[in-house]
Amino acid sequence: xxSVDLIAELKEICVDLSxxxxxxxxxxxxxxxxxxxxxxxxxxxxxxxxxxSLVRLAQRMGLPGYGELRQRFIETVRxxxxxxxxxxxxxxxxxxxxxxxxxxxxxxxxxxxxFFAAELDVVRRxxxxxxxxxxxxxxxxxxxxxxxxxxxxxxxxTPAYTLAFALRKARPNIILLxxxxxxxxxxxxDLEPGDAFVAVTFAPFNRLVHQLAEKASRSGARIISITDxxxxxxxxxxxxxxxxxxxxxxxxxxxxxxxxxxHLLAALAIGRLGDSAQARxxxxxxxxxxxxxxxxSGKLIKRRRRAPAVARKPGAKGKGKHR
Numbered sequence: 001x002x003s004v005d006l007i008a009e010l011k012e013i014c015v016d017l018s019x020x021x022x023x024x025x026x027x028x029x030x031x032x033x034x035x036x037x038x039x040x041x042x043x044x045x046x047x048x049x050x051x052x053s054l055v056r057l058a059q060r061m062g063l064p065g066y067g068e069l070r071q072r073f074i075e076t077v078r079x080x081x082x083x084x085x086x087x088x089x090x091x092x093x094x095x096x097x098x099x100x101x102x103x104x105x106x107x108x109x110x111x112x113x114x115f116f117a118a119e120l121d122v123v124r125r126x127x128x129x130x131x132x133x134x135x136x137x138x139x140x141x142x143x144x145x146x147x148x149x150x151x152x153x154x155x156x157x158t159p160a161y162t163l164a165f166a167l168r169k170a171r172p173n174i175i176l177l178x179x180x181x182x183x184x185x186x187x188x189x190d191l192e193p194g195d196a197f198v199a200v201t202f203a204p205f206n207r208l209v210h211q212l213a214e215k216a217s218r219s220g221a222r223i224i225s226i227t228d229x230x231x232x233x234x235x236x237x238x239x240x241x242x243x244x245x246x247x248x249x250x251x252x253x254x255x256x257x258x259x260x261x262x263h264l265l266a267a268l269a270i271g272r273l274g275d276s277a278q279a280r281x282x283x284x285x286x287x288x289x290x291x292x293x294x295x296x297s298g299k300l301i302k303r304r305r306r307a308p309a310v311a312r313k314p315g316a317k318g319k320g321k322h323r
Contacts, residue, residue, distance in 0.1 A: 006076055007032060008128065013060055020053040021060070028057075028073075035073035040066045094251050118248040119256050126244035126257030135268070138224050138240045142167060142265060143272040145196035149188065149216065151177040151209050152200035155246075159226060159258035160200040166266035169284055170277035177212065185212060193220025200258060202228045202246050213237060226258050 010029050014022055027047035028035055035043055044051040051066075058069035101111055142148055148167060152160025157178070164176035177184045191197070197216035201209045210233055217223050223239025225232070228246040235241050244257030270277045288294060 006072055009061060011129075011131075017057075017060070020049040021057055023047060024049045024053040024057050032073060032076065035070055036076070040070070094249075094253070098249070098251060115249045119250065119254060122245060122248050122254045122257040123260050126242075126260055129243045130261075134240050134242070135264075138242075138265060139268040139272055141196050141222055141224065141240070142198075142269040143171070145194060145222065146192065147173040147175060147190070147195040148198065149175045149177060149191060149195065149221070150198045150200075151184070151212055153206050153209055155253055155255060156200040156202050156206070156209070156226075156258065158255050159262045160198070162259050163198060163200075163262035163266055166263070167269060169281050170266070170270045170273055171280065184208070185215065188212065188215060188219070191216055191219050191221055195221045196224060197221040198224045198226070199234055200226045200262075201232070201234060202253060202255075202258075203232070205233050210234060226261055228253075228258075 007029055010025050014025050014029075017025055024044075024047050027043075027049075031046070034046065038046070040051050040054055044054055047054075054066045054069070058064075058066045061069065063069050063072075102108075148164075150160050150164040150167075152158075161176060161178070164174050168174040168176075175187055175190075177187050195216075197213055199209050199213040205227070213223055213225070213234060214237065217237050217239070223234075223237050224242075225234040225237070225239060226242045226244060227234050228244060232241075232243075242261050244261050246253040246255065246257065248254035248256075250256075270281075
């Protein structure tokens with residue numbers, strides 16, 4: 001089992017926990033890497049719970065004790081390291097799989113059906129990993145932060161753009177870091193404490209996006225991340241983290257889960273903004289309609305162009321019967 005499976009298992013039993021047991025579970029969910037490198041007593045100290053709470057939590061998961069639970073966290077770290085190595089050749093492997101499936105006699109309709117099933121599963125998993133508490137806090141931040149900066153590169157640019165585009169319709173001061181001339185960091189010069197920085201990045205994780213998120217965090221911004229792993233480097237930064245796995249049959253990788261989370265965040269933020277968002281959206285749509293941006297259904301009526309009139313010289317007489 002991978003780290004995502006272990007975190008999902010912990011989340012599943014949280015509904016039946018209470019008191020210090022649920023506090024222990026929440027700490028492990030939010031800090032999975034620590035469990036692999038620290039003793040039970042140290043983890044209990046960090047989670048501010050007695051060590052016996054960790055033992056009982058492990059037993060609720062069907063394990064003899066905390067030692068076995070810690071071993072599972074150790075294995076997830078190894079899985080992550082292996083996953084990081086594999087992600088460097090993921091595009092090549094995906095292409096090889098597609099060529100094998102499609103190019104060597106696979107039934108066309110069967111592949112189409114399995115492709116859609118895989119994409120729907122990506123969305124389902126993204127929803128399964130949502131935390132209501134994290135979601136509520138992120139929506140409040142996106143609605144109320146003085147400025148919201150959004151950053152994603154390469155494949156992850158699509159969900160980043162989706163979120164920025166939708167939010168910009170509903171509120172001002174949404175900045176998408178997409179400067180085609182480079183110097184993306186210059187756009188953060190106007191960042192102030194209390195602003196929000198949304199980072200979207202998938203394995204192999206983008207170095208520049210991570211560096212910009214670190215810079216924003218040091219400047220006092222609140223971090224919101226959308227990644228495809230609970231063990232993503234972005235999770236090391238204090239902030240609100242969402243996981244949307246990118247596995248599927250898409251090339252180079254499926255962003256459907258991340259796009260769905262982007263749409264969800266935007267929809268909830270618009271609902272939170274209320275009348276101000278509606279007024280802004282109404283004005284924007286009025287402008288677009290007036291500008292001719294939209295092509296409405298129906299036949300286009302082309303006006304006939306009249307031939308330009310020939311100017312006559314002063315005193316000249318016209319030709320023909322009637323003078």
